[in-house]
Amino acid sequence: MANANLKEYSLQSLGPNAKKKSASSYLIFIFLYLFSFVLAFLIGRFPISPLELVGILISKPLNLDWGYTPQAISVVWNIRLPRVLMAGLVGAALSLSGLIMQTVFRNPMVSPDVIGSTNAAGFGAALAILMGLPAYMISPVAFLMALLSMGLVYLISLKTPRDQTLGLILGGIMIGSVFSSLTSFVKLVADPTDKLPAITYFLMGSLAGTDYRSLFLISIPIIIGSVPLFALSWRLNLLTLPEDEAKTLGVNAKALRITAITLATLLSASTVAFCGLVGWVGLVIPHITRMIIGCDTRKTVFLSPLIGASFLTIIDTISRSISSSEIPIGILTALIGSPFFLYLIAKQGRRENA
Amino acid sequence: MLKIDNLSFSYGEHWVIENLSLDIDSGSLVALLGKNGSGKSTLIRLILGLLKPNSGTIELDGMRSDSLSFKERSALMSYIPQKSDTVYPSKVIDYVVMAFANRLRLYSHPGKKERDAALNALKEVGIESLSEKNVMEISGGEMQLSMIARSLCQNSKIILMDEPTSSLDFSNQIAVLERLRALKEKGITLIYSTHNPDLALEYSDRILLMKDGKTRSVDNKDELLDGRALSEIYGRKIEVKTIEANGKKRHICIAL
Numbered sequence: 240m241a242n243a244n245l246k247e248y249s250l251q252s253l254g255p256n257a258k259k260k261s262a263s264s265y266l267i268f269i270f271l272y273l274f275s276f277v278l279a280f281l282i283g284r285f286p287i288s289p290l291e292l293v294g295i296l297i298s299k300p301l302n303l304d305w306g307y308t309p310q311a312i313s314v315v316w317n318i319r320l321p322r323v324l325m326a327g328l329v330g331a332a333l334s335l336s337g338l339i340m341q342t343v344f345r346n347p348m349v350s351p352d353v354i355g356s357t358n359a360a361g362f363g364a365a366l367a368i369l370m371g372l373p374a375y376m377i378s379p380v381a382f383l384m385a386l387l388s389m390g391l392v393y394l395i396s397l398k399t400p401r402d403q404t405l406g407l408i409l410g411g412i413m414i415g416s417v418f419s420s421l422t423s424f425v426k427l428v429a430d431p432t433d434k435l436p437a438i439t440y441f442l443m444g445s446l447a448g449t450d451y452r453s454l455f456l457i458s459i460p461i462i463i464g465s466v467p468l469f470a471l472s473w474r475l476n477l478l479t480l481p482e483d484e485a486k487t488l489g490v491n492a493k494a495l496r497i498t499a500i501t502l503a504t505l506l507s508a509s510t511v512a513f514c515g516l517v518g519w520v521g522l523v524i525p526h527i528t529r530m531i532i533g534c535d536t537r538k539t540v541f542l543s544p545l546i547g548a549s550f551l552t553i554i555d556t557i558s559r560s561i562s563s564s565e566i567p568i569g570i571l572t573a574l575i576g577s578p579f580f581l582y583l584i585a586k587q588g589r590r591e592n593a
Numbered sequence: 594m595l596k597i598d599n600l601s602f603s604y605g606e607h608w609v610i611e612n613l614s615l616d617i618d619s620g621s622l623v624a625l626l627g628k629n630g631s632g633k634s635t636l637i638r639l640i641l642g643l644l645k646p647n648s649g650t651i652e653l654d655g656m657r658s659d660s661l662s663f664k665e666r667s668a669l670m671s672y673i674p675q676k677s678d679t680v681y682p683s684k685v686i687d688y689v690v691m692a693f694a695n696r697l698r699l700y701s702h703p704g705k706k707e708r709d710a711a712l713n714a715l716k717e718v719g720i721e722s723l724s725e726k727n728v729m730e731i732s733g734g735e736m737q738l739s740m741i742a743r744s745l746c747q748n749s750k751i752i753l754m755d756e757p758t759s760s761l762d763f764s765n766q767i768a769v770l771e772r773l774r775a776l777k778e779k780g781i782t783l784i785y786s787t788h789n790p791d792l793a794l795e796y797s798d799r800i801l802l803m804k805d806g807k808t809r810s811v812d813n814k815d816e817l818l819d820g821r822a823l824s825e826i827y828g829r830k831i832e833v834k835t836i837e838a839n840g841k842k843r844h845i846c847i848a849l
Contacts, residue, residue: 345680470700477691479681483643484674488747489667489695534681537702 264532268545272327275552279323282560285314317450325449325457326555326568327548329514330524332461332506334547337521338528338539339468339503343478343496344396346404347529348583350522351385351507354407355415357518359388360511362418365425365438375456378512382460385508388414389500444515444569446555453513460509464502465544472540475499479534517569519576520547526583594619594782595640595751600649602632602639609635611806613649617784617799619750622777624793625786627803627826633786636803637753640784642666653751667695671744673754677736679728685739686711686724692746707746714742718772734765741772752776754785758792770796790823794833794844802826818844 280292287295291307295315298305337350344354351357363384367377392410399406422442429435468475477485478496485492507521528543551568554575558568597615601608609632617623625633638644640651642658651658653669661669671692679688689711690703697703715721718738723731728739737757744752757773758766766789773783774796787793793800794814802809804826817823823831823846830849835842 342681347680473697473702474694474699476683476687477694479679479683480691481674481678483638483641484672484677486643486663487641487667487670487672488691489664491663529681534683535687 261532261538264542265545268542268549272545272549272552275549275556276323276327279326279552279556280315280319282556283314283319284560285310287311287315321451321454322446322449322555323552325446325454325514326552328454328457328461329446329510329517330520330547330549330551330554331544332464332510332547333517333520333551334524334528334543335465335468335540336503336507338525338536338543339475339499339506340521341525342475342536343499343503344404344407345479346407347526348404348522349407349411350519350525351503352415352516352518353522354392354411355388355413355418356385356392356411356504357507357511357516357521358415358418358422360385360508361442361516362422362425363508364512364515365422365429365442368438368441369425369429369434374453378456378460378509381512382505382508384418385504385511386501388418389504393500440515440567442515442569443567444517444572445558445565445567446514447559447565449513457509457513460505464506464509468499468502469540471495471499472536475536475540479536515567515569517551518573519580520551520572523576523579524550526579594654595784596652597640598650598652600639600646600651602635602644602646608806610639610646610808613808615801615808615810617782619782620777620780621782621798622773622796623782623784623799623801624797625784625801625803626790626793626823627786628828631803631826632806632808633803634755636801636808637672637755637784637786640751641670641672641753664695667747667749669749670751670753671747671749673737673740673744673752673757675756675759676733677728677740682727682729684724685715685720685726685728685731688728688739689714689724689743689746692743692748695747711742711746714745715739717745718742719768732765733760734762734768737761737765737769738772741769741776745776750780751782751784754783756787757785758787758789766792790831790846791844794846820846 341347360381363381364377367380395410396403396407477490524547528539532538558566595617600613602610693707800811818833820831820833832847834845
């Protein structure tokens with residue numbers, strides 16, 4: 240079903256100018272990221288001009304006094320910088336995670352949220368908050384739950400006769416709903432005065448309250464998860480072949496697939512542990528990436544996180560400036576992501592009928 | 594080259610292959626004939642190590658196949674499926690370059706050397722002009738040739754093919770089979786299954802007839818010209834006619 244739709248992605252990147260084209264795509268999206276980065280500083284309740292921004296970013300680490308108010312310096316360095324970087328990291332991690340899942344499951348319709356992995360991570364995080372575990376423990380618990388759900392979903396898809404894709408998606412929806420009802424149960428028994436609001440607000444997905452410590456803590460799993468994926472990117476292309484073919488080409492397809500899924504799960508679960516459920520980024524951004532640059536994992540593995548970082552930086556800027564109180568970022572990504580998903584399905588339907 | 598000893602395989606109670614013993618020399622072109630479900634694909638998958646036999650052994654170059662890893666086996670054998678079910682489009686050249694996965698280190702990417710070798714293989718099968726095309730947009734025959742090019746890059750001594758001609762038009766069938774015959778001359782062993790006894794009679798040194806778990810190896814194709822063995826395999830009367838055109842002898846199977 241996916242083939243018809245994907246055909247058109249490729250056309251854009253194949254052909255004699257492909258190399259030039261992919262280089263220019265990287266450049267455009269690096270600029271887009273820088274643009275969203277700067278924009279994120281300029282917009283907000285405490286206005287800062289572009290010139291001020293550059294001045295403050297340069298003068299503070301060099302210990303120069305260029306006459307900026309301590310308030311402005313604090314807004315740039317202590318509030319906006321960690322938050323903007325966090326938005327970029329989370330967007331990048333989710334987009335890479337979704338891309339890898341779409342690649343190794345050989346299915347462009349999956350993502351960490353579609354197949355229930357983020358729901359499971361959310362349950363893990365809620366459980367950790369309920370049990371009063373320290374903040375640094377939220378991440379491992381979320382990861383373990385996500386890994387458990389992925390294992391279950393993978394087993395279900397293997398046991399599904401004939402259509403493994405259907406098994407994967409239906410199994411994912413089922414496992415996801417099991418974990419979201421477990422999360423509801425956690426909320427039910429949580430103390431309604433402090434823990435319940437903490438869990439509820441946390442799961443809505445927000446980057447408010449990001450500091451350097453959380454930035455440091457999230458970057459560890461993100462580096463562990465992404466560096467091997469960058470290195471394995473060519474070999475991951477072989478997993479888009481049917482398993483028998485990959486095996487006869489000498490690839491240990493099972494081991495490679497499980498490794499990649501584990502790393503992708505680590506990436507998405509760690510974002511859940513720090514920022515709650517930020518849905519749909521992992522589904523939509525890899526699609527956009529393939530439309531721009533084609534399906535070669537060697538390229539998409541870099542471009543997808545880059546686009547995801549820009550996207551979430553912009554969304555987060557909107558979320559904290561569109562109304563007088565901040566809107567949780569997960570609400571905005573779902574509002575944008577689900578219509579896009581429907582659009583993809585509709586487009587496929589049209590092509591199949593055509 | 595390939596030695597199969599007392600091989601048996603069943604799906605549950607249903608025995609697909611019973612006590613098959615077979616020796617295949619290097620540089621032979623072997624066709625598998627039989628009805629749907631007679632075990633042609635199963636035999637290919639057993640030889641490739643994708644299925645485990647209930648009993649019996651397969652030896653490749655004197656080594657027990659089940660003692661080898663997929664990586665080691667891929668250096669000896671390559672596989673061309675009936676149709677490559679790719680989900681994401683790639684360029685033909687990138688598809689062919691995948692053959693180097695068994696020689697590159699885990700984190701390495703293929704470089705110019707591998708690309709050049711892939712281009713050469715495409716040239717050898719006559720489709721180097723397609724190297725930058727999308728695999729989803731070339732014809733079935735061109736895709737088969739791309740897969741043959743990939744097999745060549747794999748540098749294996751045995752190529753196994755599951756119905757290589759079934760989805761091809763007539764001229765592409767001939768193009769692919771002519772290519773197989775040329776590879777055989779270079780000492781590569783080729784084993785393919787087919788539903789077309791005419792083509793099997795023309796393009797093979799040896800034909801394996803498969804029915805109800807029993808396999809009969811026919812080394813001298815003249816044995817098939819009376820039509821009795823083919824009639825038995827397909828369960829209806831078949832006559833083999835021999836005609837001559839342009840000085841070439843051809844056999845045609847006619848179901849009566």
